[in-house]
Amino acid sequence: MEISIVGSGYVGTTIAACFAEVGHDVVNVDIDEEIVETINDGRAPIHEPGLDELVVEHAGDRLRATTDYGAVRDTDATFLALPTPSEADGHIDLSIMEAGARSLGAALAEKDDYHVVVTKSTVVPTTTEEVIAPILAEESGKVLGQDLGIGMNPEFLREGSAVSDFLDPDKIVLGAESDRAKATLRGVFEPLAERAGEPPIVETGVAEAEMIKYANNGFLAAKISLANDLANICKEYGIDSEEVLEAIGLDHRIGAAFLGAGVGWGGSCFPKDVAAIIAAARDVGYEPAMLQAAVEVNDRQPVRLLELLRGHVDPDGARVAVLGLAFKPGTDDIRNSRALPLVDALVDAGADVVGYDPVATENFRERYPDIDYAETAEAALDDADAALVVTDWPEFADLDEAFDAMATPIVVDGRRIVTRREGIVYESLV
Numbered sequence: 105m106e107i108s109i110v111g112s113g114y115v116g117t118t119i120a121a122c123f124a125e126v127g128h129d130v131v132n133v134d135i136d137e138e139i140v141e142t143i144n145d146g147r148a149p150i151h152e153p154g155l156d157e158l159v160v161e162h163a164g165d166r167l168r169a170t171t172d173y174g175a176v177r178d179t180d181a182t183f184l185a186l187p188t189p190s191e192a193d194g195h196i197d198l199s200i201m202e203a204g205a206r207s208l209g210a211a212l213a214e215k216d217d218y219h220v221v222v223t224k225s226t227v228v229p230t231t232t233e234e235v236i237a238p239i240l241a242e243e244s245g246k247v248l249g250q251d252l253g254i255g256m257n258p259e260f261l262r263e264g265s266a267v268s269d270f271l272d273p274d275k276i277v278l279g280a281e282s283d284r285a286k287a288t289l290r291g292v293f294e295p296l297a298e299r300a301g302e303p304p305i306v307e308t309g310v311a312e313a314e315m316i317k318y319a320n321n322g323f324l325a326a327k328i329s330l331a332n333d334l335a336n337i338c339k340e341y342g343i344d345s346e347e348v349l350e351a352i353g354l355d356h357r358i359g360a361a362f363l364g365a366g367v368g369w370g371g372s373c374f375p376k377d378v379a380a381i382i383a384a385a386r387d388v389g390y391e392p393a394m395l396q397a398a399v400e401v402n403d404r405q406p407v408r409l410l411e412l413l414r415g416h417v418d419p420d421g422a423r424v425a426v427l428g429l430a431f432k433p434g435t436d437d438i439r440n441s442r443a444l445p446l447v448d449a450l451v452d453a454g455a456d457v458v459g460y461d462p463v464a465t466e467n468f469r470e471r472y473p474d475i476d477y478a479e480t481a482e483a484a485l486d487d488a489d490a491a492l493v494v495t496d497w498p499e500f501a502d503l504d505e506a507f508d509a510m511a512t513p514i515v516v517d518g519r520r521i522v523t524r525r526e527g528i529v530y531e532s533l534v
């Protein structure tokens with residue numbers, strides 16, 4: 105099939121390259137000329153394992169990119185993979201989606217045939233039908249259900265494993281407003297589902313598909329927060345939280361995934377999506393107590409980590425190494441990283457901060473140009489008065505003699521990754 109994807113970021117580029125990989129002809133539309141050129145040159149504009157290889161293989165053949173929305177007219181379906189950030193009060197900010205829908209609708213005005221538009225972005229329930237579809241209809245002059253079909257296909261890929269998550273999904277959710285739109289969506293996913301060994305395909309309504317995405321992310325974020333709540337109780341009793349969480353994870357009704365206790369969840373999705381569904385729920389008159397509690401526990405974890413640090417050293421004037429700046433291992437993304445509130449608080453307290461991350465240093469430096477950065481974890485620890493471990497990069501588990509070079513070997517571990525041993529003053533958050 106001929107597919108267009110509007111937006112060429114983490115999601116748009118990944119799904120474009122993967123759709124090309126399963127045999128579709130794909131065009132990426134983005135307003136960023138540099139991104140468009142990068143893809144057409146056969147390179148991925150973002151860092152994701154396996155993505156470069158797919159772009160190299162398909163660019164110039166089944167995959168191309170353009171800034172011209174007119175390219176959508178030669179395709180059967182368009183996926184909107186545009187950002188849906190948060191407003192200051194947590195509500196979803198739909199301005200980019202609305203602008204994209206306007207440009208798409210205007211381009212579709214010159215297409216006579218039936219066309220399906222699918223929301224891939226994470227949007228609060230009813231957005232596709234009540235905000236996006238009316239803009240498309242108005243700009244294109246098309247009539248919903250006649251020459252315009254609408255769908256919603258939430259995306260569950262994780263950064264750092266985006267390609268393999270997309271090509272081998274646990275489930276595929278297809279929301280559509282009509283049987284005809286659903287049939288187009290089925291056609292798009294058929295080759296992928298076959299290659300992935302026929303994962304469950306959930307066919308549902310558009311608003312249900314929108315809500316499934318928030319329910320998924322809300323549940324996972326709340327699961328981590330519940331693990332953190334339980335681990336905090338363990339800490340007060342001097343009980344080993346890892347043993348407790350591993351044991352409960354063996355119950356198939358609970359499951360071991362996403363019970364990793366520590367300094368909490370960050371990233372480009374969980375914080376904004378949980379905030380957006382909480383704000384949306386309040387708008388329709390419901391107070392989502394569990395999700396709100398999940399946020400509160402999450403916000404307190406970095407505060408607890410600093411309290412532990414203060415129990416060992418006064419940050420004022422102390423040299424504090426912050427190990428891990430990315431929001432999770434395997435990515436250079438620092439959006440909503442737990443390192444942000446921690447570095448803010450350390451700087452406010454008068455600490456002399458030295459940050460280290462295997463790949464996220466440059467992104468962090470753009471935001472915090474005034475703290476020190478080290479090339480290696482060893483260099484960050486050298487002469488430091490204390491170390492805070494914020495991201496669970498596997499290399500931190502191998503650190504050993506480097507702690508001996510610290511002025512005082514105080515290690516406060518937010519991810520329970522450093523091996524405790526004689527000679528280190530070790531304190532784990534959980």
Ligand SMILES: NC(=O)c1ccc[n+]([C@@H]2O[C@H](COP(=O)([O-])OP(=O)(O)OC[C@H]3O[C@@H](n4cnc5c(N)ncnc54)[C@H](O)[C@@H]3O)[C@@H](O)[C@H]2O)c1
Binds near residue numbers: 110133259
């Ligand atoms: N990043 C993830 O892991 C992930 C996973 C699942 C779902 N999502 C959701 O997918 C959506 C996209 O997220 P992302 O991380 O890919 O965003 P992103 O910021 O990485 O990429 C968005 C792209 O859209 C382009 N763009 C902006 N305005 C445009 C316009 N008017 N027309 C065309 N292109 C335009 C930007 O240049 C950018 O390349 C969001 O709703 C997000 O919540 C993200």
Ligand SMILES: O=c1ccn([C@@H]2O[C@H](COP(=O)(O)OP(=O)(O)O[C@H]3O[C@H](CO)[C@@H](O)[C@H](O)[C@H]3O)[C@@H](O)[C@H]2O)c(=O)[nH]1
Binds near residue numbers: 367
């Ligand atoms: O047991 C765990 C697992 C994760 N995290 C933290 O949770 C955050 C999110 O991690 P992860 O879910 O692996 O990364 P994302 O790339 O943000 O992916 C989430 O957000 C995406 C965007 O919506 C969804 O598509 C994915 O399904 C969903 O997992 C990170 O800060 C992790 O450190 C923990 O603290 N403990």
